[in-house]
Amino acid sequence: MHILILGGDGYLGWPSAMYFSARGHQVTVVDNYFRRKACIDVDADFLYPVPSLPERARIWHKATGREIKVILADLSDSETMRGLFSGAVRYTWALDERFTGLPHTILHYAEQPSAPYSLLDYRRANITLANNLITTNNLMFAVKDFAPDTHIIHIGTMGEYGTPNIDIEEGWLDIEHKGRRDRFLFPRQASSIYHTSKIMDTDLFWFGIRTWKLRMTDLMQGPVYGIETEESRVDERLRPYFNYDEIFGTVINRFVVQSVARHPLTVYGKGGQTRGYLNICDTLQCVYKSFETPANPGELRIFNQITETFTVNELAERVQRVGTERGHAVQVNHVENPRKEAEEHYYNPAYQGLQGIGVTPHPLTDDVLHGFFAIVEEHKANIKPELFLKGVRW
Ligand SMILES: NC(=O)c1ccc[n+]([C@@H]2O[C@H](COP(=O)([O-])OP(=O)(O)OC[C@H]3O[C@@H](n4cnc5c(N)ncnc54)[C@H](O)[C@@H]3O)[C@@H](O)[C@H]2O)c1
Numbered sequence: 001m002h003i004l005i006l007g008g009d010g011y012l013g014w015p016s017a018m019y020f021s022a023r024g025h026q027v028t029v030v031d032n033y034f035r036r037k038a039c040i041d042v043d044a045d046f047l048y049p050v051p052s053l054p055e056r057a058r059i060w061h062k063a064t065g066r067e068i069k070v071i072l073a074d075l076s077d078s079e080t081m082r083g084l085f086s087g088a089v090r091y092t093w094a095l096d097e098r099f100t101g102l103p104h105t106i107l108h109y110a111e112q113p114s115a116p117y118s119l120l121d122y123r124r125a126n127i128t129l130a131n132n133l134i135t136t137n138n139l140m141f142a143v144k145d146f147a148p149d150t151h152i153i154h155i156g157t158m159g160e161y162g163t164p165n166i167d168i169e170e171g172w173l174d175i176e177h178k179g180r181r182d183r184f185l186f187p188r189q190a191s192s193i194y195h196t197s198k199i200m201d202t203d204l205f206w207f208g209i210r211t212w213k214l215r216m217t218d219l220m221q222g223p224v225y226g227i228e229t230e231e232s233r234v235d236e237r238l239r240p241y242f243n244y245d246e247i248f249g250t251v252i253n254r255f256v257v258q259s260v261a262r263h264p265l266t267v268y269g270k271g272g273q274t275r276g277y278l279n280i281c282d283t284l285q286c287v288y289k290s291f292e293t294p295a296n297p298g299e300l301r302i303f304n305q306i307t308e309t310f311t312v313n314e315l316a317e318r319v320q321r322v323g324t325e326r327g328h329a330v331q332v333n334h335v336e337n338p339r340k341e342a343e344e345h346y347y348n349p350a351y352q353g354l355q356g357i358g359v360t361p362h363p364l365t366d367d368v369l370h371g372f373f374a375i376v377e378e379h380k381a382n383i384k385p386e387l388f389l390k391g392v393r394w
Pocket of ligand 1: 006007009011013030031032033034035073074076108111112135155156223
């Protein structure tokens with residue numbers, strides 16, 4: 001099958017490209033290095049250097065004989081997006097430069113993914129809204145005009161729901177009101193401009209699905225942790241890029257790096273904040289199972305993509321235990337919370353849907369953490385502790 005991956009240079013996009021390629025699919029990745037440039041803009045840094053996207057495709061080809069076609073282009077430009085479907089856009093790197101044709105499935109990762117980035121100032125808020133919403137709208141219209149039967153898999157976020165005082169269902173809620181019943185998108189209440197842009201993505205797609213019978217799976221994902229995937233073991237230069245700073249780093253990733261740097265773990269406020277988390281390998285599995293069992297035309301299928309829930313304090317305890325076993329003398333600090341969020345709250349999301357289509361979840365065990373620590377330790381010399389907390393408030 002031809003799989004088109006938007007945002008294919010990203011933390012999740014590149015491992016997805018290798019995952020589908022390894023399973024015999026023809027993969028095309030598109031990216032404009034938005035994230036790499038944003039990291040330079042906000043003085044964030046990767047834990048280790050990462051080759052350019054065409055270079056990674058060449059390394060992958062040399063190691064496996066498989067081709068991942070690369071297009072470096074900005075998807076917030078509507079003609080560029082449409083060119084992916086008409087064949088007008090040129091490959092930056094490909095063994096066979098002939099147009100692959102319309103995609104069977106599109107993975108849409110191409111967005112600005114950081115809440116603190118979106119609240120740095122009005123300029124970054126505008127960049128987030130413009131980039132995420134225009135890219136999503138470009139995609140929706142291109143699919144409607146060129147490939148209406150193509151299955152879109154979009155990565156949403158559990159942050160769209162916020163932390164309501166009722167159980168969180170998988171995307172939909174049945175409502176009875178004055179004796180009548182109907183089904184609506186589960187109420188959403190984001191705590192950042194980034195999360196708001198993701199809510200608006202869902203609303204845009206839901207409009208297109210109702211109106212033009214498009215088909216989409218929206219995966220409401222929790223924060224992802226980890227570095228290594230089965231495919232990146234082929235050559236360590238194929239590992240995804242990895243941030244540990246306060247703007248682009250996610251909490252477990254940051255805690256492991258902080259432990260290795262002998263920096264106290266930065267628990268925000270009381271640490272009772274509860275969220276759902278998953279291993280990067282489970283992200284790949286969830287996306288792949290969604291591809292194998294596509295949504296029907298006219299269906300907006302929503303899964304909550306998490307493996308288990310933890311409070312921040314529970315995460316800190318686990319990382320501290322494993323870090324200490326590895327000789328890192330890990331301390332836990334409760335720092336003033338830079339976020340506006342409830343630090344103790346009810347949180348009970350449903351997340352059985354993906355298991356229902358065949359996903360086998362991998363929990364965060366001590367063994368998993370040991371493997372994660374081992375990779376971070378290899379790059380200890382690169383860690384810049386000044387990036388852990390720079391005082392961004394959001
Ligand atoms: N990583 C997580 O923990 C997590 C959790 C929940 C949801 N998500 C969602 O998953 C998706 C992928 O996240 P990620 O962590 O891989 O982020 P990422 O920033 O690493 O990947 C996104 C990629 O899209 C590219 N991109 C952005 N705008 C583009 C444009 N206009 N044209 C072309 N390329 C563009 C970026 O350069 C980047 O390589 C995002 O939509 C994010 O909201 C991620």
